[in-house]
Amino acid sequence: MQQKNEEIKSIPMLEAETQIAMYEIDAESNLTADTSQVYLGNKGLIAFIALMNMFIPLSTDLYLPALPQMNTYFGSSSAITNLTLSAFFIFYAVGMLFWGPLSDRYGRKPVLIMGSIVYMMCSIVCALSSNIYFLILARSLQGIGAGGITSVSIAIIKDSFSGKRRESILAVCQAVSGLAPMLAPVVGSLILRFTNWRGTFWTLAVISIISLVLSILYQETLKEEERYKGTLAGSIGRLLIVAKNRGFIIPAVIFSLSAIPFMGYIATSAYIYEDYFGLSAQSYSYFFAANALLTLFGPFIYVRFLSAMDKKVFTLLFFGISTLSGVLVMTIGTVAPILFLLSFVLMSLSVAITRPFSTNLLLEQQKSDIGSASSLINTLFTVFGTTGMTIASVPWGNIVVGLGVLITIFSALTLVSWILFLKSNIPCVGLKDKLSF
Incomplete structure (x- = not known):
């Protein structure tokens, strides 16, 4: 507990890093007159984009501590209750495939407004649900609304910024949005002290x-x-x-493979810490938040120390570290919750460090149809993530070992696929024509 308090006290250091990065962005911003934000301002726009990226972790992580309680309330199994997670992601992915292209035709703003309205109404319905299957249906529709909010987030960045500034803004937004998985389980467990699982969905309604x-x-x-x-x-x-743009879609698929083990962790973390290791819901939230806090620094680490590194060496290094994480989870991660945390954080930190580079690389491959490209990026991650949640929810002899196997297999697959892509003759702007942006 003392260690967790010390970790939480390190947040001011993160805030200082964020302020410095925001100052640099503000000083170098290339927003045009047509895209300037009279009401939100430059920093307000970035904060709004970060909030858009928070919707998915908030929609899942806020009620993770309540999953065991929901099992009891509805008299359902963990596999059925977890459908509230997987169904949300499936319809979130489907929704994005429509919202993104629509934003290329009608603009980003109408999509944002409609998505927010749908999400708000469905959050209220979720809070009022009295049947697990009705809740699953409401969560499915809520996922469609969430798709409208997040599908245009990357597109707005591409609309407004370019070059190194875009990469820095991606890092800031992705790092700040990382606050959601750190704080959501803590807030969710606090909500459970004063109310039941319904309170988490009322909270989501307010956020929407x-x-x-x-x-x-x-x-x-x-x-x-x-x-x-x-x-x-x-x-x-x-x-x-x-x-059909192979320089876009193949790297997009490869980068999205990391969603399988990562979302597998999201689906099983409460059961690992509470059931396997015997921790309370509050203690679980601290361990979950600790992983998110460490991961939070990933984008800043990339921008400050690794952005000039040979991108081919950079990606191979962190895909390799992610594979090592899986092996450690399978072995020492089964011994104690702190060892599980230290083993898994290598994988989640590797994903966070590579995200600004991977997202910017994918955006470089498209000069138009950015809403569609943004939808495909988010949809691929979501589809693979839903697959990971489903696989991780299958009964394993040892739930920690099962997650470790998942991390090892798909991290190794990412590494091998990336090596084959680098050796192929498929063009990729920003990677094969030069080593850095």
Whole structure:
């Protein structure tokens, strides 16, 4: 507990890092007159994008401590209750495939407003649910609303910034959004002290109201001349055009493989810490938050110390570290919760460090249809993540070993696939034409 308190006290240092990065971004911003934010301002826009990226971890991690309680309340098994997670992600992915292309045709703002409204209404329905299957249905529709909020987040960054500034902004947004998985389980466990699991969904409803207000204040960043001028059906068809770009889609698939073990951890972490190691819901939230806190520094580590590194060496190094993490989880991670944390954090930190580079690399491959590209990036991560949640929820003889196997196999697959891609003749702007951005 004392160790956790010391970790939480390190947050001011993170805030100082964030302020420095935000100052640099503000000083170097290249927002045009057409995309300037009169109401939100430059920093407000970045904070809004960070909030968009928080919606998914908030939608899942906030009620993770309540999963065992929900099992008891509904009289369901953990596999059934976990469908509230996997169903959310499935429909979130489906929703993004429509929202992203629509934002290329109609603009980012209408999509943000509609997504926020749908999410808010479904959060209220979730809070009022009295049947586990009705809750699963409400969570599915909530996922569609979440897709409208997050599908355009990356596109807005591409609309407004370029080059190294974009990479720095991606790092800031991804790091700040990392506060959600750190704080959500802690807040969720505190909510359980005063109310039951329903309180977590009322909290999500309030957050969606904030998103709706910010969406109204946000000024459109997609210029009229850059919008898709074809039919509605044609705008959805642009997904296929983007998917045919091998320099985009193959790296997107490879980077998304990390979602399988990571979301497997999200689905099983409460059971690992509470059931396997016998910790309380409050203690579980501290361990979960500790992993998120350490991961939070990943994007800053990349920008400050690793952005000039040979990108081929950089990616191979951290894919290798992720594979090592799986082996450690299978072995020493089964002994004690602190050893499990230290073993798994290598994988989650590796993913966080590579995210600014991988996202920027993918954006470099597309000069248009950015909403569709953003949708595909998020959808691939979500689909693989849902797969990971399903696999991890299958009864294992040892739940920790099962997660370790998941990390090892898919991290190794990522490493091998990346090596094959680097050796192929498929062009990739920013990687094969030069070693750094």
